[in-house]
Amino acid sequence: MFVIDKTKYSIFLSVAIIYFFFNSTFLPYGLLYTTILSPLFFYWLIKKGQLPKMLAWSVLFLIPIPFHLYLGVNLKSYIISTGMIATVYVFLFTALEAIKQEGEELEKVFKVVLYTNALLATLVWIVLFFDIGNFIFWHYTRITHGVSIFPRLMLFAYEPSLYALLLSPVYLYFILKIITGQAKPLLLVILAVSIPLIISLSFGVIGGLAIAILLTLLIFFKKLPVLTKKYLFYSLAAIGIIGFVATYFWPENPVSVRVVNIFTGNDTSSEGRIESAFKVAIDLIDFKKAYMGVGPGQVKELYNDLLTTYYKIDLKSPIDYRIPNSIAEMLALYGFYGIIVKLGIEIYFFVRLKTYKNIYTFTLFIFIFLYQFTGSFTVNISEIGIWAIVFGSRIDSLDFQSLKFTAS
DSSP states (O other): OHHHHHHHHHHHHHHHHIIIIITTTTSOTTOOHHHHTHHHHHHHHHHTTOHHHHHHHHHHHHTTHHHHHHHOOOHHHHHHHHHHHHHHHHHHHHHHHHHHHTGGGHHHHHHHHHHHHHHHHHHHHHHHTTTSSHHHHEEEEOOSTTOOOEEEEOTTSSSHHHHHHHHHHHHHHHHHHHHTTOOSSHHHHHHHHHHHHHHHTOHHHHHHHHHHHHHHHHHTGGGSOHHHHHHHHHHHHHHHHHHHHHHHHOTTOHHHHHHHHHHHTOOHHHHHHTHHHHHHHHHHHHHHTOTTOSOTTOHHHHHHHIIIIISOOOOSSOOOOOOOOHHHHHHHHHHHHHHHHHHHHHHHHHHHTTGGGBHHHHHHHHHHHHHTTTSOOTTOHHHHHHHHHHHHOOOGGGBGGGSOOOOO
């Protein structure tokens, strides 16, 4: 039994390492090892008796197909994109089943991932000064208007925000371990979490985690241990002081400039991920009268036509566009039906599985629920993996009932 369990854990850990760090390494853009492994995952799910459940839930996404075909689609793009959605669907069920079966090992995996990530980040930070592989591990783009270009950590991911999103469940787990007094060794854990996250400078992930943690602590304030309450007050005070000092003595720092640009509407990244994304989705539906959405793979086929016919823009050359927002893209592909199904499933399982009874799963739910309105995309393995952790994991040490409740 020990050998079997050890073998299962080794496979679980190996797939986790691929997922968190090397999923796209040496592959063409858009292709992932988790996609290539889909047939194997599907076979494993059949052996686990998951096929009836998968077929039952898939009906929800089969319903719009006749409407899409009646509307008219580019069949090649439609089939390819639907196939990609199917592989993500298989991955979701695989991750859920694996996490449920190896749930007690998830915390061990998180620890390995945290320190592996810290080690890799340290190594690429060192070689950064020797100009080795800079454009492989670091992203060089202007984060917002008025800020100079500087490197942001992305390791083997496509971009810093995707890298940060991938690691966000691990970061959040250890942040909560810190503020509940369970992290050991404390200083090493703090450094392993904070440094890679900060140098990725992903505003969406960092801001989303901060908001989710703050909301959770405020909602469950009376149930928190005294130590956690102290950490909350100290953290808020430290953030306030650091923010004031940084703004006063270095008003042109990248963080302050980005925040100002976001609130004044001058940040093209946030504007493109939110306002423009939803505008394109809604206008596509109106343009094609596609109230069940235009269908998978059709946004890129219709976008240039939307610009020239609907917006009356004279294009010099075709534009390859993808809606950079999970909810907005769902709206474009499946209409309001798709959004209702997606959000409905999330809320249904939040209630059914009593996700709110665990500080980790509750906070992670709040984070990814909000994040899907500000970024990501429908077949984003990073987002799908987070949902699997939210609904598949059970970390007993972070259950509210296992924390030492103290009356406020």
